[in-house]
Amino acid sequence: MLRALQAVLAAFFGVQSERNRQRDFQQSSPWPYILAGLFMAGVFVVLVLLVARWAAAS
Amino acid sequence: MTSRSLPRPVVQQSASEATAGGAAAGHHAHQPRGLLRWVLTTNHKEIGTLYLLFALLMFFIGGTMALVVRAELFQPGMTFILPEFFNQMTTMHGLIMVFGAIMPAFVGLANWMVPVQIGAPDMALPRLNNFSFWLLPVSFTILLSTLFMEGGGPNFGWTFYAPLSTTYAPPSTSFFILAMHLAGISSILGAINIIATILNLRTPNMRLMDMPLFVWTWLITAFLLIAVMPVLAGVITMMLLDINFGTSFFDAAGGGDPVLFQHLFWFFGHPEVYIMILPAFGIVSAIVPTFARKRLFGYASMVYATASIAILSFVVWAHHMFTVGLPLTAQLFFMYSTMLIAVPTGVKVFNWIATLFRGSISFELPMLFSLAFIVQFTIGGLSGVMLAIAPADFQYHDTYFVVAHFHYVLVPGAVFAILAAAYYWLPKWSGVYPNVKLGLTHFWLSVIGVNLTFFPMHFSGLAGMPRRIPDYALQFADFNLLSSIGGFLFGISQLLFVAVVILCIRGKGEKAPAQAWEGAEGLEWTLPSPAPLHTFDTPPEFVPERDSPSRH
Amino acid sequence: MLQLLYRSCGLLLLLTGPALASAINTSSGWNMPPGVTDISREIYSLHMIIFWICVAIAVVVFGVMFWSLFVYRKSKGAKPAHFHENTTVEVIWTAIPLAILVIMAIPATATLKKIYDASDAEIDILVTGYQWRWHYQYLDQDISFFSNLGTPRSQILGEEDKGDFYLLEVDNPLVLPVGKKVRFLFTSNDVIHAWWVPDLAIKKDTIPGFINESWTIINEPGTYRGQCAELCGQDHAYMPIEVRAVTEEVWLSWLDEQRETAAAEAASGEREWTLAELNERGAGVYTTYCAACHQADGSGMPPAFPALRGNPVMTSAEGRDKHINAVLFGRPGTSMPGYGTTLSVNDLAAVITYERNAWGNDTGDAVQPSEIRALLDR
Numbered sequence: 005m006l007r008a009l010q011a012v013l014a015a016f017f018g019v020q021s022e023r024n025r026q027r028d029f030q031q032s033s034p035w036p037y038i039l040a041g042l043f044m045a046g047v048f049v050v051l052v053l054l055v056a057r058w059a060a061a062s
Numbered sequence: 063m064t065s066r067s068l069p070r071p072v073v074q075q076s077a078s079e080a081t082a083g084g085a086a087a088g089h090h091a092h093q094p095r096g097l098l099r100w101v102l103t104t105n106h107k108e109i110g111t112l113y114l115l116f117a118l119l120m121f122f123i124g125g126t127m128a129l130v131v132r133a134e135l136f137q138p139g140m141t142f143i144l145p146e147f148f149n150q151m152t153t154m155h156g157l158i159m160v161f162g163a164i165m166p167a168f169v170g171l172a173n174w175m176v177p178v179q180i181g182a183p184d185m186a187l188p189r190l191n192n193f194s195f196w197l198l199p200v201s202f203t204i205l206l207s208t209l210f211m212e213g214g215g216p217n218f219g220w221t222f223y224a225p226l227s228t229t230y231a232p233p234s235t236s237f238f239i240l241a242m243h244l245a246g247i248s249s250i251l252g253a254i255n256i257i258a259t260i261l262n263l264r265t266p267n268m269r270l271m272d273m274p275l276f277v278w279t280w281l282i283t284a285f286l287l288i289a290v291m292p293v294l295a296g297v298i299t300m301m302l303l304d305i306n307f308g309t310s311f312f313d314a315a316g317g318g319d320p321v322l323f324q325h326l327f328w329f330f331g332h333p334e335v336y337i338m339i340l341p342a343f344g345i346v347s348a349i350v351p352t353f354a355r356k357r358l359f360g361y362a363s364m365v366y367a368t369a370s371i372a373i374l375s376f377v378v379w380a381h382h383m384f385t386v387g388l389p390l391t392a393q394l395f396f397m398y399s400t401m402l403i404a405v406p407t408g409v410k411v412f413n414w415i416a417t418l419f420r421g422s423i424s425f426e427l428p429m430l431f432s433l434a435f436i437v438q439f440t441i442g443g444l445s446g447v448m449l450a451i452a453p454a455d456f457q458y459h460d461t462y463f464v465v466a467h468f469h470y471v472l473v474p475g476a477v478f479a480i481l482a483a484a485y486y487w488l489p490k491w492s493g494v495y496p497n498v499k500l501g502l503t504h505f506w507l508s509v510i511g512v513n514l515t516f517f518p519m520h521f522s523g524l525a526g527m528p529r530r531i532p533d534y535a536l537q538f539a540d541f542n543l544l545s546s547i548g549g550f551l552f553g554i555s556q557l558l559f560v561a562v563v564i565l566c567i568r569g570k571g572e573k574a575p576a577q578a579w580e581g582a583e584g585l586e587w588t589l590p591s592p593a594p595l596h597t598f599d600t601p602p603e604f605v606p607e608r609d610s611p612s613r614h
Numbered sequence: 615m616l617q618l619l620y621r622s623c624g625l626l627l628l629l630t631g632p633a634l635a636s637a638i639n640t641s642s643g644w645n646m647p648p649g650v651t652d653i654s655r656e657i658y659s660l661h662m663i664i665f666w667i668c669v670a671i672a673v674v675v676f677g678v679m680f681w682s683l684f685v686y687r688k689s690k691g692a693k694p695a696h697f698h699e700n701t702t703v704e705v706i707w708t709a710i711p712l713a714i715l716v717i718m719a720i721p722a723t724a725t726l727k728k729i730y731d732a733s734d735a736e737i738d739i740l741v742t743g744y745q746w747r748w749h750y751q752y753l754d755q756d757i758s759f760f761s762n763l764g765t766p767r768s769q770i771l772g773e774e775d776k777g778d779f780y781l782l783e784v785d786n787p788l789v790l791p792v793g794k795k796v797r798f799l800f801t802s803n804d805v806i807h808a809w810w811v812p813d814l815a816i817k818k819d820t821i822p823g824f825i826n827e828s829w830t831i832i833n834e835p836g837t838y839r840g841q842c843a844e845l846c847g848q849d850h851a852y853m854p855i856e857v858r859a860v861t862e863e864v865w866l867s868w869l870d871e872q873r874e875t876a877a878a879e880a881a882s883g884e885r886e887w888t889l890a891e892l893n894e895r896g897a898g899v900y901t902t903y904c905a906a907c908h909q910a911d912g913s914g915m916p917p918a919f920p921a922l923r924g925n926p927v928m929t930s931a932e933g934r935d936k937h938i939n940a941v942l943f944g945r946p947g948t949s950m951p952g953y954g955t956t957l958s959v960n961d962l963a964a965v966i967t968y969e970r971n972a973w974g975n976d977t978g979d980a981v982q983p984s985e986i987r988a989l990l991d992r
Contacts, residue, residue, distance in 0.1 A: 015366040018409050019704040022614075025362055029271055045373050052377075052402075056394035059723050138780065139772045146848040146915075213918055219845045225822065226805040226847060230745075230949070232918075314823020320806060321821060354686075356694040363704055385808060385843075386819045387800075387826035390730045394723060401715045408711045409704070411675060416703070418682040420695035433683070440675060444668040451718065453725040454661045456817045457646050460808060460843040524646045526812045528843045531851035533770060535782050535841075537643055 008036040012044045101196070104188035105595055106173050109195050111491070113170025114484075116198060118560070120162035121477075123206070125553050127155040132515075132549040134532055135542045148532035149217035150209065156220025160338065161245045162202050164472065167480045168341040169252050172280045175487065176256060178586040178593065179274045181265030181602040186258035194251035201244035208234035208241075219530060221331065224312030224323040228304040235305060239298045246291045253287035256280055265585070265601040271365070272610035274584050275358065278365050279344030282372045283337050289376075290333045297326040321386055328379035336375045338472060340368055342439075342479030343410055346432045348584070349486050350414050353429035354421030355581035360413040361612045367406035367413075374403050384455045393452050400450040407443055411436060426579070427501040431482030434509055435475060442470030445520065460530075462541075463523025469516045473552075478508075481559065489574030492566035493592035500562050507555035514548025583611065647812050650834045650859070654815035656725045664718055671714075732829040735797030737790070743800075743807030743820035743842070744956070746849035746906070750788050753799075757872045760956070761786045762902045763852045767910060770852075782839040785902070787856035791865035792832045800826040804951070805847060811840035811855055819844055832859040849906050883959045883987060889967065889980040896968025899961045903953065904969075912973040918949065923973040934970075934979060941966055942989060954990055959983040 011028045014020035020028075028037070094102055103109060130151045134142045143151070173191065177184055185191045208215035213232035216222065227235060260281045264273070273281075300323075303309040310316025312323045343364075351358045358364065380388060380396040388396070414436055423429075445467040449458055458464060488496050522541035527534055534542065565571055574591040585604070589597050607613055648658040686692040738753040744760075751758035764783035768774040777783070790796055800809055802820040810817040814830045832838075840855040860868070901910065904922075908914045912923035927933035927940075941962060944952030953962060963983040970977045 016370060017705075018363045018366045018370060018406055018708050019701060020362060020366070021701050022362075022699060025271075029269065041373075048373075049377055052398050053391075053395055056391050056398060059394050060391045060727070138776060140770050141772065144848075144915075145851065149845070149848060149850075217848075223806055223845070226845065230805050230847060314821075319823070321824065354694065355688065356696075357698040359698050360704055361698070385817050386821065387824065390727065393726060393730075397722065397726070398719060401719060404715060405708060405711050409708055412707045415675065415679045415682065418679060418686065420692075420697075421682070421686050422688040422692045422694040423683055423686050424688040433679075436679065437676060440672065444672060447668060447715075447718075448661070448664050451660060451664055451722045453657050453722055453729060454664065456729070457657060457661065457812060457815055459817055460810075521644045525643055526647070526840070528810070528841050528851075530845040531841075533781060533851045536776060536778070536780050 005036055005040070008040040009044070011037060012040040015041070016044060016048070102192070104184075104192050106177050106185045106188070106191065107491075107593065107595060109185075109191050110170045110172075110174030112195050113166050113173055113198075116195075117163050117167035117170060117480075118563075120158050120166065120202065122556070124155050124158035124163055125556065127151045127158070129549060129553050131155060132546040135534070136546040137543070138534055138536055138539055140533055143532070145532045146214065146217060149219075149530070150215045152530055153216045153219055153222075154205075154209065157205065157216070157242075158202070159472075160220060160334070161242070162198070162205075164338050164476050164480070165249065166198060168280075168283070168338070169249075169256075171276075171341065171345070171480070171483050171487075172252075172256055174491065175586065176259055176277055176280060177263070178490075178589060178597055179277050179584055180260065180263060180268060181585050181598050181604060182259060182263035183596065183598050185255050186262055187255045190251055191255050194248045194255065197244050197248035197251075201241045201248065204237055204244070205241035208237050211237070221327060222301075223327075224301065224304070224320050225314075228301050228312055231305065236302060239302045242298050243295060246295050249287050250291045253284035253291075256284040257288075260284075265598070265604045267604045267606055268610075269606065271362070271612045272604070272606050274344075274611060275347040275361070275364055275368075276341065276344035279340040279347075279368050282368050283340045286333045286337050286340075286372055286375065290330045290337075293326060293330040294334075297323065297330065300326075321383075324383050324386060325380070328382045329376075331382065332379040333372070333375040335468075335471075336371055338476050339439075340371070342435065342476045343368060345479045345483045345486075346414060346435055349428045349432040349482055350417050350436075352486075352579050352582045353426055353432075354418050354423050356417060356421035357583075358413070358611060359416035359419075360409075363409055364413055367409045370406040371403060374399060374406070378403060381450060381452075381455075384452050385459050397450060397452040401447065404443070404447050404450070411440055411443070422581075426485075427496060427498065427505065428482045428486035428579075430502075430505050431478050431485060434505070435478040435482060438470055438474030438478065438512070442467055442472075442475055445470065458523065460528055461523035462519040462527045462529060465529055466516050466519035466523060469519070473516065474509075474512045478512075481508075484559075484563070486579070487586075488563070488566050489578035489591050490586055490589070490593055492569065493574055494566055494569055494571035495574050495578070496562045497565050497571055500558050500565070504555060504558035504562065507558070508552060511548050511550075511552030511555055515545050515552055516548075518542075518544045518548075583609075585609075649813040649815050650832055650836065650838065651814055651830050652833070653725070653729055653830070654813060656728070657815045660721055660725055663721070667714060667718065729828075732797050732827050735795045735829055737794055737796045738799065739788070739790075739796060740799045740801070741809050741820065743802040743804070743809070743846070743853075745804050745847050745951070746842070746853040747902075748784075748788075748809070748853060748855060749803075749956075752869075755869055757869065757876070759786050759872075761788065761856070763854060764856075765852075767901065767905065779839065781851065782841070782854050782856070784854055784856040787837070787858045789858045789860060789865060789868050790832060791862040792835050792859050794862070795829060795831050797827060797829045800828070806844050807842045807846045807853070808844035809840070809855060810843040811838050811857055813838040813840075814857065817843055832857075835859050835861060852906070879958060879960060883983040886984075887960075887963065887980065887982060889971070889978070892964045892967035892980055893971055894964075895960065896964035896966070897972070899957070899965040900968050900972075903957070904965065907949070912969070912975075922969050923975065925975075928970050928975045929977060931977070931979075934977075934981075937970065938966055938981065938986070938989065941969075942986070959986040959990065962986045 914921035
């Protein structure tokens, strides 16, 4: 699961080393990655929202 | 038990038929001929062709409307048409170009190219494919017929903000809603078909990360379509209820909320913008490596960037609504999320340029259109960054600066990518190369025309000219004159493209080999030119270490 | 041949780029106006900063691109390299745009927060959008009026030369004092409009059923012009905004003047008017409020907008009540709005009288303001 989160983070940033990519694509099931992706999308939205709230309040 | 086992011998029989060439030909001889052949076809190539020709027809209808608009704006004053008809023209131009020209053109390209790029014999759901195409002519016949109805056609802009499009709308609006529903169903069915094809029919050994980028971008686009088209359907249904059944979703007098309309519309509308550009990224990512004779730089990051753009597109919709009076926190949220989109978009541009760097570059027609795409799309992207800055957007919003921005993304952007794709794959479709002389003239006139039309709009917008006005103050006259001249130049020069296509269809021109372009990679170039009606009846061989765009 | 074209295009871009940019910077007709408030100047400088950052990015990106196109041409015998990935480079060109965006976001956030602080305003003005005119109400000064397009129709139709402020002039401008914090409240009577004055850097949607707010402190006296920015129907182009900023003394005396006119207008509603008086005033009201749909010659645009010339409702005695009713309360189910709450009784009486006598309708009816008052009070 940690590996999936790491891969999703790399994908969000858009860059991943070839070695890690090969490793990720050896996995048998894509579901951990899909779930991690959805989860991280939610985290991302909350993060931007928190920054916006902080900027509005400060 | 017996009834279930019955069909089995039949299946085996048809499979053996397919392998025996002569029997297969006999089978196809039963197909209807003439017009009915096209009405009833379930072949992905024929349906792709239908989509593309339909898009071309709509491109000219929508373009003619744009020229009516430009003719009225040629000079200040009410010179040529009445404001009411002007509004109908801008609205119909937008609707037809978005839903009738650009989207069907991309779906047509997907129909043609996705199966042959992944080594599939056809789309996964051929009958559904036929149905989703034939919904479109019905939809647009209804839409165009509203122009001849009492009170005229839709006149509230392609964004059809309520209550202008409900309480204050012409009587034909219910027909407009029906037409949009049909186009939406067509898009959803088409998207389902594309996803089913890509996920199920890839040739053995082709993993997702072995697919050409055009297939990848379409896979992501199809998911976007399925996610947002129902939202459009919902919002137009609410309009229909407000107009005909006395509800008050968007009517403030009945306790409704006109701003809700905008939230719903743009929750659909913003991903819709990416639906119209992601497949263009895929096309350019196929063409640039071919003519730079060098593999695409950063294949994986291209896939990630496409996915990032798709995810971000769901959380930026309110940047179209900076002036409706959102709370400060919401304003900041949408400003930040919108600015972030520039990052993955920038990555794409950098990757294309890194692909060019140290390549062996030649300038065939598809390459010219792709390079023009990169430059012009980047201009549209940069003005997009400016528009993302909320305080500055108070000055840009609803002016010609916005018109310039989205036309740069969609015309010198998406339309140029579609033209590039047509020039790139015409040899595969028709068996002959597009006429170079005509093509070059078409390219240069288009580049000059499109920039002459849209570049001055940045200035008229900054100087204070609002959108969607049929008449303007005198200080905007020079810019509008230039835009009108450019518009007519661009519009008329598209006739050259029709000439190119007709020559190709009639087989006039240099014959193309299977590998039509020297540096091209992909399964489509293993097929003869023109590609036969039925291809890859048996899955082609695919060795990832040798054929994958992500290989080492 | 092709290469020559490319070379000349690149050269042209290099040569004209800076020249074009400097023209943008100096000439006001090309660029966003810096405006006359602190906020508008801040927005202007924000705009210029982002603009130059974008130009710099474009120069670098297109520079590398065209240089690559030029140097690595196949016709010059360029052999393709084989690299297709470089993690370091990819991290760098992802991180740099991210940093630039953060730098842009900081001043943008600060400006936005100032724009949102409408507290401590000294003057409150309610701006209401109508199809297709603006209504201004000075909430504490007890003054309100409509502001209509001032450009004559003959200029729009090209029968007369267009004036300097073609489509940017109104009959009653909004008059404001300089140096005072003015708060605007925005709403709409029908569809969504947007009130935009570039020199004040205010653009706000006016939405039926909602109230939006914004504020300004105008630094310099002058006349500032703007337009409706949100598509609101056929005459969207014909509802301009004119703000006249004056010193406080001038503003106070203007307020007195307005109150006197309003009092005189109210008093004249009591007396009996002659047919000629009503017709003369009615012609003006008709041009401003009715001619857009029913046309200057009363021919209308059937079927949406019926003709008034020769219309039985306007030519017969039996139609009189129906006619008055339609003008006062509108015709439900059509685009004819009721003017009973927007126009004064004098204007209503005058325009109805005019419609019953103009273009050969010739009924000789004189509808008196007192009659309209009685109907409205009922």
